[in-house]
Amino acid sequence: MPSPSTPLPPHLVYRDHQLVMEDVALASLARAHGTPLFAYSKAAILDALAAYQRGLAGRPHLICYAMKANSSLAILQVLVRAGCGLDIVSGGELERALAVGCDPERIIFSGVGKTRSEMRHALQVGIGCFNVESEAELEVLDEVACDMGLRAPVSIRVNPNVDAKTHPYISTGLKGNKFGIAHERVVQTYLRAAACKGLRVAGIDCHIGSQITETGPYLDAMDRVLELVDAIEAAGVPLEHIDFGGGLGIDYAGDTPPSADALWRQLLERIDARGHGHRKICIEPGRSLVGNAGVCLTEVLYLKPGDQKNFLIVDAAMNDLPRPAMYEAYHRIVPVQPRDEPGLVWDVVGPVCESGDWLGRDRKLAVKPGDLLAVLSAGAYCMSMASNYNTRGRAMEVLVDGDQALVIRQRESAQDQFRMEQLLP
Structure with a gap:
């Protein structure tokens, strides 16, 4: 034994x-x-979710399970019934989210390669937000929404160039990764989005990687995101929410990631200290829940x-x-x-x-x-x-x-x- x-x-x-x-x-x-x-x-899943719920208690927030981690319908049902929204990265995942009865307004659509047909379907059902990953995607989403006579709620994913200290294949927040808008182009991109008739700017998004076992990269990324929030709003584009992604690791072999509630206590202290405690927080945990x-x-x-x-x-x-x-x-x-x-x-x-x-x-x-x-x-x-x-x-x-x-x-x-x-x- x-x-x-x-x-x-x-x-x-x-x-x-x-x-x-x-x-x-x-x-x-x-x-x-x-x-x-x-x-x-089932108890282990609900216990893991409860740690996030404790960490964000009393704050306006939305926990969207990143269903790419495990998209089995019954697992999704357990989490949706316990209060989760869902983070999707494909039209197929959207179908799964709808099949388990997730409120479309509690669905966030991430991913670097959304197609026009996926965008149209997501707009038709009324999802809560698109996490836009490139300026080219922004233009296409604007065109699709205008053609439908709708406005797409968007959050632009920023690449803060923060090392998550994880495996290169699951690191997503460095300049060499394919995800998000480069830090130095973020304000310009928000101004562009705000001028699009088919888009409604809703928030800002950041996700730096997966299987992260230290708090340092999260705190570094949060500092950079909050700096961008200040700069974006100073440029005249108001933001409703901050989406901080997921990525918290689990114990595979003696790994010691912080608990979700302890991590969010630290992050919320940082948010409050910078004067952003009133904002809605969206997060997209996956691995750490299941x-x-x-x-x-x-x-x-x-x-x-x-x-x-x-x-x-x-x-x-x-x-x-x-x-x-x-x-x-x-x-x-x-x-x-x-x-x-x-x-x-x-x-x-x-x-x-x-x-x-x-x-x-x-x-x-x-x-x-x-x-x-x-x-x-x-x-x-x-x-x-x-x-x-x-x-x-x-x-x-x-x-x-x-x-x-x-x-x-x-x-x-x-x-x-x-x-x-x-x-x-």
């Missing part, structure tokens, strides 16, 4: 030599539904000892959990039913025909074929980035609520994958 000094994510515990989520033994879920299998704790709520259960298929490496082959793969292959990301891997015997050091790999198909390297585990493992902190950027590579069906998902487990996505079959294809005559 893992050392007591290495805590498990919230609502996971070993009880009677079994890994339990809330009050459900994970081995029983694997027996009932097979593997790979994603299981999520990441530590999920696990991926997988079965050990084969043990393959070698001269240089020992390989532990499981039935989950890079198509189920792409983060290790994409970012060399670390996920803890623990036994579902621990063995009281010494372990060996293994590379945990999947069945996909790629050398990059690994879930964990150099992990000490005592296992035999047929054992179950749990890949932890798998609630974000796993199922939402899953693929059908090697014609592998995407995994089943279940939501655990107390002593109940509800299937929220059926396992995908080969026939499901064929459905949109056609054979030649």
